[in-house]
Structure formats: C-alpha cells, structure tokens
Amino acid sequence: MRLLSLLLIASLAIPVYALVTAPLSLFWQTFTAIGMVITANLLIRLKDYRWALAMMGLSTIASTRYLYWRLTQTLPIGPEFNAWDLFLSLGLVGAEIYAYVILILGFVQTIWPLHRKPAPLPDDPSQWPTVDIYIPTYNEPLAVVRPTVLAALAMDWPRDKFRVYVLDDGRRDEFRQFCETVGVTHVTRTDNKHAKAGNINAALKKTGGEYIAIFDCDHIPVRSFLQMTMGSMLQDKTVSLVQTPHHFFSPDPFEKNLATFRKVPNEGELFYGLIQDGNDFWDASFFCGSCAVLRREALEQIGGIATETVTEDAHTSLRMHTRGWKSAYINIPQAAGLATESLSAHVGQRIRWARGMAQIFRVNNPMVMPGLKFGQRICYSNAMLHFFYGLPRLIFLTSPLAYLLLGAEIIKAQGWMVLAYAAPHVMLATTTNSRLQGPFRHSFWAEIYETVLATFILVPTLLAVINPKLGKFNVTAKGGIVDRDYFDKDIARPYYLLFSLNLIGFTVGIIRLLIGGPHADTLMLNIGWTVYNLIIAGGALAVANEKRQVRSAVRVRTKLQAAIRSHADSGAYMTETLDVSYSGVALRLPEAVDLKQGDSLQILLMPERNDVWLDAKVMRAGRGLVAAKLNEMSIPQESALVQALFGRADAWIQWREHQKPDRPLRALFEVGRYGIRGGRDFFAWVVKAIWQRGTRTAPTKAA
Template sequence: MRFLTFLLWLAMVALIVFLATQPVSLTTHFVTAMIIIIIIAILKMFDRRGALRAVVLALGTSIVLRYVYWRTTSTIPPVDELANFIPGFILYLAEMYSVFMLFLSLFAIADPLNRPRRTLARDSVRPTVDVFIPSYNEDKELLAITVSAAKQMDYPEDRFNVYLLDDGGTDQRLESNDPQVAMAAAERRRELQQLCRDLGVNYLTRARNVNAKAGNLNNGLAHSTSEFVAVLDADHAPARDFLNETLGYFAVDPRLFLVQTPHFFINPDPLEHNLETWTRMPSENEMFYGVIQKGLDKWNGSFFCGSAAVLRREALEESGGFSGLSITEDAETALGLHARGWNSAYVDRPMIAGLQPETFANFIGQRSRWCQGMLQILLLNNPMLKRGLSIPQRLCYLSSILYWLFPFARLTFLFSPLFYLFFGLSIFDASGAEFAAYTTTYILVNILLQNYNWSRVRWPFISELYETIQSIYLGRALLAVLVNPTAPSFKVTTKGETTRFSRISELGGPFYVIFFILLAGIVAMVWRIVVTPSEAGVALVVGGWNLFNMLLIGGALGVVAERRQLRSSTRIAIERPAEIIYGDRVIPARIDDVSVNGARILVPANAMRSIRAGERIIMRFQPMAPLATNELPLTVRSVVRDEGGIALGSEFAVDDVRQYKMVADLVFANSDEWSRFQATRRKNIGVVRGVIEFIQLAIFQTVRGLSYLMRSAPTNKKAAQSDNAAAESNAPSAPPTFAGADPNAVVTGAGSTAALSGVPIGRSANHTPDR
C-alpha cells in the first residue's frame, strides 16, 4: 500500500514538472501564480487532511518548480564572467538546496499519522521493563528527582527495574592520572551508590568510558534481562503514565522496535528566554515533535531521539545493541533497525519533562553535536546506500540528515546581497518585472506552504531566526566532520545554569560584526540610488533583501544579549489540597504552584498571622503514588498577605533523599499538565499577523542588543567572570527565587536544576510573566 502511494506521488510530481517547464509569457505566469496563491490561501481555512491537503501541496509545488525552471535557465550569470558567475552559482546552489529540502519535507509530512492511544488496561499482562537513566556529570539532586519520578511510575513494582548508568564513576576515571579527577569520580560513585540504595534502584557503572552514551547503554543491556528497555536522559523525568501509555503498541506489532514520545521541556531555550517568547509562542522542538515525527511515522520512518522512548530488547540484541559509530547514537540505532525490517511508532503525547540549555554557548554546543552526528551518519552509514530500507524510509532519513547542512545555505543568503551593494556584481540576472513575476510569487508560496504545514507549531520566519543564530558556528562544526568524519566526540550538554548579570554571550561578537556590515550595505544601497538612478529598481530590491537579513541578525542580537537568570526552576500550576503543620497546629492549605525547588502554598488569612520568612514548616499532602511518608519539610522564603489569605513562597528543605519522591510526585506525576501547557502555545496566528510579530520582535531586539553593546566592556567582562567562577565552585551562580515567592525577594541556598520561566506551566498563556 505504501509503495502504491509512493508511485502515485511520483506520477503527480512528474506531471507537475511537465507543466512547470512549458513556455508561457511573463504576464501569464504572474496571473496564474497569483490565482494559485489565492486558492491556497482559501484552502488554508478548510480541513488540512486528505485530498485537500494533496491539492494544496501540488499547487504550491507547481509554483516552486516553475521558479526553479526559470532560475536555472535564465538567471545564472555567464561562465566567462567569473566575478559574477562564482558567487552567482553559489547562490543558485544554496537556493536549489532549499528547494530540495522543501520537497523532501513536503514528502515526509504529506500525511501525518495520528496514532490512537493504546493505554494498557489494568488487568492486561504487563511485560518486564528495564528503565535506563544514563548519566555522566549531572548533579546528585537532579538525578534524585529523575530517578524518583522513574521509580514512581504507575507500573507493578515486580515488572520493572530502574538503573542509574553512571559514566562519571567508571574505573577508568577512578584510576585517572589526574588526582582531582580520580577523587571526584570516587566521591561521585560513593554518593550515587548511596542515592540508589536510598531510592531502591540499581546503580551500574563500567570499567572504561568507551563509545560514550551508546557504550553506557550497552553496558546496561549486558547487565539486565527485561523484555523492553526505556531510556530517559538524566534530566528527563517521566510522568506516572509513561509505561502504560507506550507499551500497549508493542502488543499489536511483534516487529515494533521503538515507541518514541515527545521531548517536552519545562524551561525556555536561550532564544525563548532572551526574546521572552516562552509562554506565547510554540517552542522550537514542537515543529519536529508536533508534525515532522508524525509525518515520518506514516512512512515507518520515525526514529529514536535518545530519550523518552521504549525499545524492544530482542531488536537491540539482534543488531548488537545501541550503535556507536556516530555521536548521534539514537538516530543511527533506529536506522540500523529499520534496515533490518523492524518498525517504529511515534506517540504524540508529552510524558517526560526535561531541561534545555540556558546559555547561548551551551545551546550552540548541543546543536553542534547534533549536526556533526547527523553528517557522520551520512558519510559513514548513508541511508541512500543502506540495504533493507524502503524508498520512503531513505527519503525520510535523508530529509532529517540533510537539514543540518542549512548553515551553508543560510550564510550564502546572508551575504549574497552585499556582492551587488558593495561591488556592483550581477549575481542574479533578472529584470524587475521578472523578479516580481517569479521571485515574489515563489516567496509568497513558500510562506503560505510553511504556514499551511506548521501554523500551530511554528510562526513565520522563526525557523529562519533559529537557523541564523546557529549558522555562524555550525558551519565550522560541519567542516570539521567533512575533514575527518570520525573526529567528533560525544560531549554532555550543561543544563540548569543561572546567570547573575545580563550580558552579551561570549559567542555574541560575530553577530554584532555582521550587523554593522549589513548596516553598511544599507548605506551602499542609498549611495547607488543617488549616484546611479537608472539602477534604483535593482538597488531597492537587493537592499530590501539585505534589510530582511538585518532583521534576522537584529533578532540574533537579542538572543546573544543574554538576560540574567535569577530563578532556578520552572513553576508548574497545580490545584492540590494540603495541610501545613506549624508548631502544634494543623492548618488546611492549597498548593497553588510547584517547582523542583519549592512551592507556593495558600492558607486562610487568619491562620498563620505570625509566620515570617525563614521559619520552617511541614507540608502534608496526598501523593499520587503510594509513598512511605506524605510529609515534606519547607523553609518559608516569602509571605504575601492580602484579603483573600496568605501566600507562602517556600523552599523544599530536603534533608533525606527519599523526600525527593514527594517532590517528583508534586512536579512530574501528571502528564496532563504538559499537554495543557503545550496547547496554550499551539495557536495559528496567521501569515499577516505572524510577519508583523516578527518585524516588531526583530526591531525591538535590535535596539536591546545594541543597548547591551553600549554598556562598558569591563562590566560585561566582570559579569562573565563572576558567573564562570560561580559555576566552577559548584555553588548556585545566582541567588534564585522560588515558586510562589515575591519576584523581588531574593533568597539563597538553593541548588540549581532548571531555569525558570516567568509563567507557571498550566496557567493561561495570557498570564503576565515576571520581568
């Protein structure tokens, strides 16, 4: 059936190509293209599945192919004009790469699959599961919460085992020639062994740090026996329903090797934090997990993403375990198993909550590993040459891999206008009328197609902004792989950072340089219009392109102008009854929101009139999981009184690691919280409003980014040194505030496990964030 569908699509594309290459006048093309654009805009208002979806994609594809034909046959400068031809042909290749990626992505998401839920019934047979939590250098407190959440999943205790796979306490590290490394590894092993004993889970390490995460997971396989393996990153805490909502799919398909679920994050990435878009705009990963993975799933091409997944042991053992040839062991493992005839499934329900990098430098480090690993797969394990894959699967993997070549195209688009503005080179041979008829309609169709496919998970030009902020550094990372495909090594991304001062990122310099170069391009455009009025049309068109690039770089300035992070964890809005034990009194209360560090508790107005910040209280509540105790000690950090009662901003005063089970129960037990918060951000604002939003954001962030530059360099340098010193000392780098605390009340003494968004997850997206 899939093969017949593929043939149908192939025939349709052949027909469209034939029609796109027929000679027509400029006016006919323009009128036809505008009619098609209007039709697509109208069809956007109807159901985006089935036949109508195929019609929209076919219409959009026809305009794109028409542009490709014109661009290829009419606009490339002559070869004998090398000064024009070389940059012109590079620009042409960048455009053709973008068009090719558009076609691959349209194929991949042609008919996204929404799988029905297959929740395990209470009386169904429960297969055995080993839960692997690989770790390298994460804090004990973060691991305690993740392990506690995993241990408390709603699943029979005798049917699953939790393993903390510690790669930071290996024999190799204990025997290091560096005494500090050896001492730290020994202390880590001792602490984590005790942690695992206290929480009732298994501690496992190995002799040597071979093959990074893949080797660590394979060591787990060698020391366990369950039918299925669940993989959770050290900062990915599961909800109670994770196993019950994933294992049911394996029962209906004996050849299913993987059930992957989304990576949901409870803190903003650097773009979301610094641009303050976290609560109102879909997160970056929602485009991949909300649409692309479902599209890949239709072609049996959804792949393992390293965490939040369950895998069948039989399949892993057949292929020799987790693959370690590249530093993206997850996608490589899935590729090998798909080639062996195994199937995968994607379930679009967030059931884990994880952390993203907080600083721009760590964000780039994470993305560098991703792009290098995917390029390694292309060079060392090319899906187009791998036997056993279907044609759709090859195209799906190719789409996911080749996407990471975007830095070359993005940098080309960024600097191409300057060849004309600075040097007068003609790298794009076209009249103003041809540009209006072909290029303008092509751009409009692209915007409409993106909005049609991604409207609820990606706003206009946000992808371009994300790609721009990565391209400066990822281009170098890709070149390193091309030079030596086996050179890159796995590096763990630092999470849970706080920053004491607002400052320009240590990686921000190139963006300011590029901004001023593009600004000089605007000056050059004005000069050309004044000096050569006959070229005013071309100068305005190229200058407009350069102005759009300035908006992108202006947005990037806002990203690298990093706002301070004083909060240490994300608040989650909940409604749970509780009791407060204050002295010899028991007072009824309600938990209003929680974080991994504290809670905001509401009590009656007259119940605790004498309470003051710094006092210690006990909170008692009914946990969702059966626990040995339901009492959790708190330290009051702020007291806010009003006519409705008293709000206590409190810090968890954990003095026994087993109390982290209660913290995990409060924060991570209910996956419905993640779905509700996700739904508040997944909204289609439309093309026109989306473009206006982007322009407003870019202008504001340009001004903000330049204002950071105007600050004295010694101040920024001092701030950076202070943050680095705090990080190296393993102390909180800033005094964090806690859930429910007065935004102006700064407290000390908290461990850092996550960066805090200003809005509690679960609240309305219209809630005003703390600033």
C-alpha cells in the same frame, strides 16, 4: 490502485509541466503570481487536511516554476560573460536548490501525520513484560538526577516487573549511596569508551529485562510512561522502538532571552510535534536517545547502541530499520526535562547533533543503504540534509551585498520580474508551512534559529563528511545558572559581522537610490532583501543577550489541589498552587489563614492521592498569596513532591494549548520587533565597549 495512481500522475504531468515551464511576460507572470497567492490564502481557511495536500501541490508548482526560471533565464552567461558574477550566481542558485530540496522532502515527510494512539495492554498485569529502566549520567550533579530516579520508581507498572538502573560513568560515591538508599541499582564500568552509547551497551550485558526504557538523567518520566508505550510493543512483535516527545519545562536560550516561553513554540517543537508524527506514517520514527522504550531482541540483533557516530540514537534506529524492525511514535509528552540554560551550551549541543547526522550521512547513507523502504530513505535523508543549512543560510544573508557593494549581477533579470517569480515561491511556501507547522513552528522563526547556528555547524558538518572519525562526544550541561545579564560577545561575533555587513549594504543601497543610479527596481529589491537580513541578524543578536537566571530549581506554573496548615496538630485548609519548584511553592492564601514571613508551614500537594506533608518556611504572605521555601526533605517527602510536580500522567499535556496560533504577518512583525531590539542592544554594546576602552586609555594619555 497502483495503476490508478500512475494514470493520475501521468494525466497531471503534462499540465503541470506546461505550467512550470511556460514563458510569460511580466504582466502575465504577475497575474499568475497573484492568482496563486489568493488561491493559497483561500485553501488555508479550509479545515479538511486534504486541502493542505492541495496547498503542498500548489507550493511545489510555484517553487518548481521559480527554480526552472532561475536555471534557464537568470544565470549571468552569454557574450558579456563575467566569471566572478557567475561564481556568486551559482552559489546563490546552489543555496536555492538546497532550500527547494528540503522544502519538497519536508512535504513528503509530513504528508500524512499518523497521530498514533496508545495501544491497550493485556487486562491481566501478570502478562505484562519485564522492563529495565536506564538513566545514564556522567558529570551531572546529583540534584539533577534525583527526581528522575524517584519518578522512575513510581511508575504504574507491577513492581516486580521493572528495575531502575543508574548508569554512572562518573563513578561517584554520592550516587552509589543515593541508589542504595532508594533501592535502585548503581551500575559503573572501568572506562568511558564510546560515551553514552558505550555506557548503555555495558549495562545491556548486566541486565536481563525484555525491554529497555531509557531516560536522560534530567528527563523526568510521568507515572503512565510504560502503560502508554508498552501496548504498541506487545501488539506488534516487530516494533523495536516506541518514542515519545522530548518536552522541556524550563525555557531554552531563545525563550529565556526573548521572553517567549510558552508563547512561541520552541525550536524542538516542530520535530517532536509534527515531523516525528510524519515519520511514523512512513515507519521511520527516530530514536532520540531518551523518553523511549526499545526491544532488547532488536538491540542485540544490531550489536547494541551504535557507537560510530556522536548521534548514536538516530544511527541506532536507522540500523534497526534496515533489519526490518518497525518503530512507533506516541505524540503525548510522557517525560519532561531541562533545556540548555545558555546560548553557548545550546550551540554546543546543536554542533554535536549536526556533526553526528553528517557522520551518519557519510557512514550509512540512507539513500543507498540496503533494507530501507522509500519513505524511510526520505525521512532519514531529510533529517541529515537539514543540518547542512549552514552555508546556504549564510549565502542568503549575504547575497544582496554582492549587488549593493560589488555591483555583481548574480540574478541577470529585471528586478520586477525577479519579484514576480520569487514572490509566489516564497509566499506559498510560507503559507503552506504555516498551515502544516503552525501549532509547532511559527513563520520566520526558522530563519532566526538557523542564523544563530549557521556559522557554528558549517565546519563540523563539512569535516564529518570528509572524515567521520573527527570530533568527540560532548555532554550538554544541565541544571546550571546564569548569574547576571550579559551580551555573549564570543557567540555573537558572527551575528554582528552579518549585521554590520548588511547595515553597510543597506546604507550604500539607499545612497545609490537617492543619487538616481540605474536599475532602480533591482536596487529596491536588494535593499528590501537586506532589510529582511538585518531583521534576522538582529534577532540572532537579541538571543545572544543573555538574561539572568539565578534559580537553580525551575519554577513550573501549575494549578494543583493542595492543603496547608501552620502546625501538625492544627486544622488544614484547602487551596491551590500557582507555581511549584523543587525548592519552593507559591499558593493562594485562604482568607481564614493568617501567615507572616518566617512562619513555619506544612503543605500537602494533591491531597486526594497523597498523605505526605512537606515542611516549609513562609518567605512572604499577603494579598491572597503565600510563597514558601521548602525545608530539607526526607526521601518520602521528596518523592511526594516529584509525583505531584512531574509524575502526574497529565502533567504536560495542556502546555501546547496555551500557545497562540501562527499568523505569518503577525509572526513577521514579532520577529521584526526582536530584530530591532537586537540591533539596539548591539549598538548599545558597541558604544559601551568604546566608552570603556576610552576610559581605560584616558589616564595614559594624560600622563
């Protein structure tokens, strides 16, 4: 098979090389570009995944041809050499090479998603192993941690074969008292050395389970978690890690501020929905710090959780892989947590991730680290290189300004020729990624995600490469509120600078076009590029316009069977929920039930599996609906609510089915709409700021 593969590659190499390097006139390059685009749009309609592989190949050829042409025919070198033009040109080419490398590595990484199924457990539960469940916490409020602990206690696993540990680095009495009340172990240490990694390593010395399940304190597991993951561990004794997705039942800042929650896949869905499945094919699934189970033997062999970087999770799995241990990924949500509430908190979290991956790249570079397989090197390298997108993204957002504002020829070619080469490269990459990533990342959204973070991760990643010891671990705040609408001008400074510069460039370009400047095709190409950059920068501005979120308990839209009664001794009526939170429930009101505001109400969620009634007070009723606020709950009542809302085995499986499929043109218009909204909000904020400043200074002038 290897010989046949080599012969196949050799037979394709010559025609592919000829296609990549062939010099063509504008007419024939345009003809070739149109043919490639048409072919890709025909292939995307074919369902068999093997056609997706063909699209990857076609996209790779188009992108390689474009890059070859850029490097050999468009650099501003020659008799009229200009050092400034060459400097700017090399910056753009460097950004394009980076994007090309990430594109190709991404194709290799996700070439064949594994879609692993859970492995069966032994029929006799007495043969199931012992598991320690760790819930690390530092400064999170008890209200965030309580449901995770109660859900962990209710897992479908022999009660004598698992123990729950709250690893409290805050050393708080209220946590100790809660743990004693519900029957879990409260673990502390005398210091906070190495943050979360040190917390887990300290607990490893105090516990003895064969396996370790780890949940961030806001990641609430479903009751089937251990049954879905442990089979893979028992089936293959060399598997050191089984990871499941990080799923979020609350909107992140993008979803909240743009109102896209459960309409557009969130930022992390691509990694957990596709990339980790692709990693699994290469035996390179990463540990993500939570919602995972690890083999104690493997952890002890590498000296515990890695402590040298702030992304201790990926670093830990990298070290296990170098020792020959395997990993597995079950792409079925088995826990759900809280997303970051504000854009500033989200940016802070991503800065830590970017810095940590850059640290690993510097300390244990997977391309040269011994013990890794080829696929593992590719997967880890792509994950780390991804976080270096800060500078390339900023270059793409400002490159057309070099021509429009400075007159620099950073691409020494006719405008129509640039379009003929660049169009198939961009369009085939977009179409192919839509085919591969569509259910998990809609087209053009990556540009907004990266633009929001680009300026913030640029310096931390650079410093981490220079000195990996710089920086410290920061805990991402969860469970807070946003008490008002406001424009986060501090976070938005880079965005409105980029927006303003591109707006100036667009204006200058239009003026130059109207007065009949030379090279109209090049001018129009750069104006079009600037319009796109305005849309992306405007989208970033729209995300910075924070929306009010005053509910500390997130309402989850879910239909559950329920029963209600107005008194403990009265008859019960069957109904269903519309949404449920930790503080209230909205239900359909049966016609036979007459309720009004202020009435007492008792609610039984999932009556076929539960007999614990929740006490509540009616907040409003009518038109077939009733909204009730839950009274203070006992531990059994709280546990019943957690199991009904978060602990069901199928609690999160259906969420992906509600999202629309990706359509690149529709996604472009959608992103454009948010870009326009962001620009409008920016101008409104500027006018308001000028007005307020004028109002403050007016009395002084009058005096």
